[in-house]
Amino acid sequence: MSEPRTPVFAANWKMCHGPAETAAFLARFKQRHAPRDDATVVVFPPAISLPAFAAASAERPDIRFGVQDVHTDIEGAHTGAISAAMVPATGATWGLAGHSERRREFGDTDPMVAKKLQRLLDAGLRPVLCVGETLEEREAGRLSAVLETQVKACLEALDAEGRRRLVYAYEPVWAIGTGRTASPMDAAEAHALVREQLTGFEGCTPGRAVILYGGSVKPANIEQLLIAPGVDGVLVGGASLDPDSWAAICAAGA
Numbered sequence: 001m002s003e004p005r006t007p008v009f010a011a012n013w014k015m016c017h018g019p020a021e022t023a024a025f026l027a028r029f030k031q032r033h034a035p036r037d038d039a040t041v042v043v044f045p046p047a048i049s050l051p052a053f054a055a056a057s058a059e060r061p062d063i064r065f066g067v068q069d070v071h072t073d074i075e076g077a078h079t080g081a082i083s084a085a086m087v088p089a090t091g092a093t094w095g096l097a098g099h100s101e102r103r104r105e106f107g108d109t110d111p112m113v114a115k116k117l118q119r120l121l122d123a124g125l126r127p128v129l130c131v132g133e134t135l136e137e138r139e140a141g142r143l144s145a146v147l148e149t150q151v152k153a154c155l156e157a158l159d160a161e162g163r164r165r166l167v168y169a170y171e172p173v174w175a176i177g178t179g180r181t182a183s184p185m186d187a188a189e190a191h192a193l194v195r196e197q198l199t200g201f202e203g204c205t206p207g208r209a210v211i212l213y214g215g216s217v218k219p220a221n222i223e224q225l226l227i228a229p230g231v232d233g234v235l236v237g238g239a240s241l242d243p244d245s246w247a248a249i250c251a252a253g254a
């Protein structure tokens with residue numbers, strides 16, 4: 001079982017909101033969302049908008065931000081890629097790795113995701129490991145096996161200190177951007193499976209690991225997801241793009 005903890009509200013903007021939209025979003029969001037010390041708010045804007053995000057949130061350190069992806073290398077001939085080592089200078093403090101869109105569109109494999117987590121850790125960033133099954137995998141009864149493979153590939157590659165800092169996001173692929181949300185029971189079941197994988201790894205404390213749920217989270221379903229056993233917060237795509245909707249989500253559980 002997990003212990004109750006302060007929720008994490010994470011927003012994944014994907015390839016939306018350039019610098020100007022980022023500034024406009026924050027102007028509105030800052031009015032709609034007062035700092036909460038009983039929750040963590042973190043936004044993952046596109047990398048090109050990180051400086052705009054830093055500037056527009058300068059007086060609101062409670063609104064943390066991070067990078068959506070980094071390269072497996074620190075530097076070199078990788079046109080278009082971003083090194084984790086470059087990220088802290090922007091003020092960003094978190095990083096995603098293994099999002100299903102990266103796995104599907106860019107071919108990110110488990111060993112690559114593990115490497116990216118290590119790069120994020122080396123840069124002093126808080127890494128979020130995204131895992132989740134496709135509909136086909138779920139229907140074939142492979143939920144547990146998929147989560148085990150994705151989680152263990154990363155835990156085996158990290159040391160105890162790295163594992164200690166890891167945050168997890170369970171995002172069933174069939175629920176991402178589809179409007180189809182996992183039921184609170186589905187989420188609770190999958191989060192328990194993720195938690196189970198942590199047992200026996202030095203540095204992991206299954207009951208204290210922070211596991212977010214992602215996939216069509218919106219103001220209308222946030223409260224019930226947040227009370228599902230083992231759900232420690234959410235990773236939100238579409239419904240985080242509008243400042244009012246995002247503020248409504250970040251008000252949950254208060």
Ligand code: PGA
Pocket residue numbers: 012171175176177178179214215216217235236237238239
């Ligand atoms: P969604 O995306 O909320 O639009 O389903 C979630 C995610 O991909 O992180």
